[in-house]
Amino acid sequence: MSFTEFLRVPEIAQRYHKVKQYFYLRESAYDVTSVCQLRCEGCYYFEGDKYKVEDNRDSEAWRAFFEKEKARGITYVVLAGAEPALVPKILKACYDVIPFGSIASNGLKGIDPAIRYKIHLSVWGDSTGDPVYRRYSSGKLGPNCLPAQLKNYKNDDRAIFVYTFNHENANQLDEVLNRIDGDGHKLTFNVFSDPLLNSSPLKLRDTLKQTREKMTEAMEEYPDTVIYSYYNAEVHTDEKSLQQGFGCIYPRAQQAKGKTPIGIGKTFRSYRTDLTHATHTDCCVPDTNCADCRHYAAGSAIVSSRLNLHTDSESKFRAWLDYVDTYLAVWVLGYRRDKNLYVPSGAPAPLGV
Amino acid sequence: MSTVSSTETTIKDILWQSLAGGSYNIETLKSQLTADSRFDEIGLDSLDIVDFFLRLQDHFEIKMREEDYARLTTIKDIQTYLEEKGAA
Ligand code: SF4
Numbered sequence: 001m002s003f004t005e006f007l008r009v010p011e012i013a014q015r016y017h018k019v020k021q022y023f024y025l026r027e028s029a030y031d032v033t034s035v036c037q038l039r040c041e042g043c044y045y046f047e048g049d050k051y052k053v054e055d056n057r058d059s060e061a062w063r064a065f066f067e068k069e070k071a072r073g074i075t076y077v078v079l080a081g082a083e084p085a086l087v088p089k090i091l092k093a094c095y096d097v098i099p100f101g102s103i104a105s106n107g108l109k110g111i112d113p114a115i116r117y118k119i120h121l122s123v124w125g126d127s128t129g130d131p132v133y134r135r136y137s138s139g140k141l142g143p144n145c146l147p148a149q150l151k152n153y154k155n156d157d158r159a160i161f162v163y164t165f166n167h168e169n170a171n172q173l174d175e176v177l178n179r180i181d182g183d184g185h186k187l188t189f190n191v192f193s194d195p196l197l198n199s200s201p202l203k204l205r206d207t208l209k210q211t212r213e214k215m216t217e218a219m220e221e222y223p224d225t226v227i228y229s230y231y232n233a234e235v236h237t238d239e240k241s242l243q244q245g246f247g248c249i250y251p252r253a254q255q256a257k258g259k260t261p262i263g264i265g266k267t268f269r270s271y272r273t274d275l276t277h278a279t280h281t282d283c284c285v286p287d288t289n290c291a292d293c294r295h296y297a298a299g300s301a302i303v304s305s306r307l308n309l310h311t312d313s314e315s316k317f318r319a320w321l322d323y324v325d326t327y328l329a330v331w332v333l334g335y336r337r338d339k340n341l342y343v344p345s346g347a348p349a350p351l352g353v
Numbered sequence: 354m355s356t357v358s359s360t361e362t363t364i365k366d367i368l369w370q371s372l373a374g375g376s377y378n379i380e381t382l383k384s385q386l387t388a389d390s391r392f393d394e395i396g397l398d399s400l401d402i403v404d405f406f407l408r409l410q411d412h413f414e415i416k417m418r419e420e421d422y423a424r425l426t427t428i429k430d431i432q433t434y435l436e437e438k439g440a441a
Pocket residue numbers: 036037038039040043044045046081082083105106134
């Protein structure tokens with residue numbers, strides 16, 4: 001069967017039509033501050049040189065800058081840093097201009113409810129692991145972020161928790177998932193991706209299979225809470241990195257390979273806090289090692305853009321649709337994910353979500 | 354109608370099928386699109402362009418290499434490409 005034949009299968013056509021309405025999203029990423037309360041192990045922000053620039057703290061300068069970004073065709077912003085919640089005026093300036101986007105936050109401080117972006121709250125482990133992986137900048141044990149996050153985002157529909165699997169924390173998920181589910185929130189997964197220059201002990205080595213099993217178990221046990229698909233689990237725990245499996249489409253990777261950029265490769269920029277960017281770091285996780293890149297944000301762009309690599313069989317196309325449906329549920333406020341269209345053999349039949 | 358213009362019409366029809374259900378004003382695009390319009394300049398999104406190329410492959414029963422995507426930026430480019438492949 002071919003692409004146009006797949007589209008004659010009603011459930012495939014329906015899902016394709018659903019996700020297609022978002023093909024117009026054109027994203028860029030912005031580090032809005034270099035200040036953070038924490039120094040998490042292997043945080044890509046504090047790698048390389050990008051955090052050494054001087055922050056622009058003038059929210060009106062940011063507002064004018066976002067106007068230019070909008071004029072450049074950007075329809076979706078990813079605000080990150082260090083910790084965006086520490087610069088509320090800049091977040092407001094951005095939201096006033098481009099009302100579609102998300103914020104990556106450690107959740108220790110709340111964000112003005114009027115800013116209707118999706119908010120990704122990072123979780124690194126349970127009450128034993130999180131404080132060790134996420135220390136204060138003084139080097140002291142960190143605060144255990146989850147209780148503060150749940151308090152700051154109680155009943156907040158913007159929030160989605162992002163659990164980063166590392167080499168040793170697969171089983172710490174149980175406590176975290178239990179609390180997030182208990183509070184009626186959603187959770188998705190990230191996979192620790194090694195920094196380029198300073199390899200971290202948290203890099204997954206022989207634990208990819210265990211991680212996949214844990215992801216799958218969580219999806220099946222908490223189908224309403226866990227926003228993930230079988231294909232997500234396969235892709236992000238494959239021996240091959242995203243770059244090796246799919247080829248990365250970000251400007252940084254395209255430039256490194258001397259390729260003619262297309263799509264996001266032309267328009268994506270990763271701005272630093274002084275409002276500059278450089279093509280050799282223009283990807284969603286600069287200073288991450290491409291050979292180990294399994295990051296959820298990277299996958300959202302890389303796998304989703306590779307429609308053409310998923311049309312040689314119906315099951316691959318179904319898997320791609322699940323991936324895009326998941327990506328939209330993670331990044332777009334109000335978007336609801338549907339049941340999996342792709343179920344690997346041996347897995348239980350899909351449950352409605 | 355010449356063979357060339359009939360191929361052009363077919364390519365455009367396939368393009369409209371690709372863009373249906375997306376976020377475009379198809380009527381406006383129809384009035385803007387010429388054989389030389391660059392897809393990115395008239396605001397086509399990259400995934401819609403991939404959808405378009407997949408439909409072209411099915412219709413003309415050809416295999417396109419991914420490297421070709423970046424250089425096929427107009428209807429005219431595609432027409433020439435199909436002619437070179439003996440598919441038009
Ligand atoms: S909270 Fe985020 S920005 Fe701050 S150190 Fe941790 S990963 Fe980095």
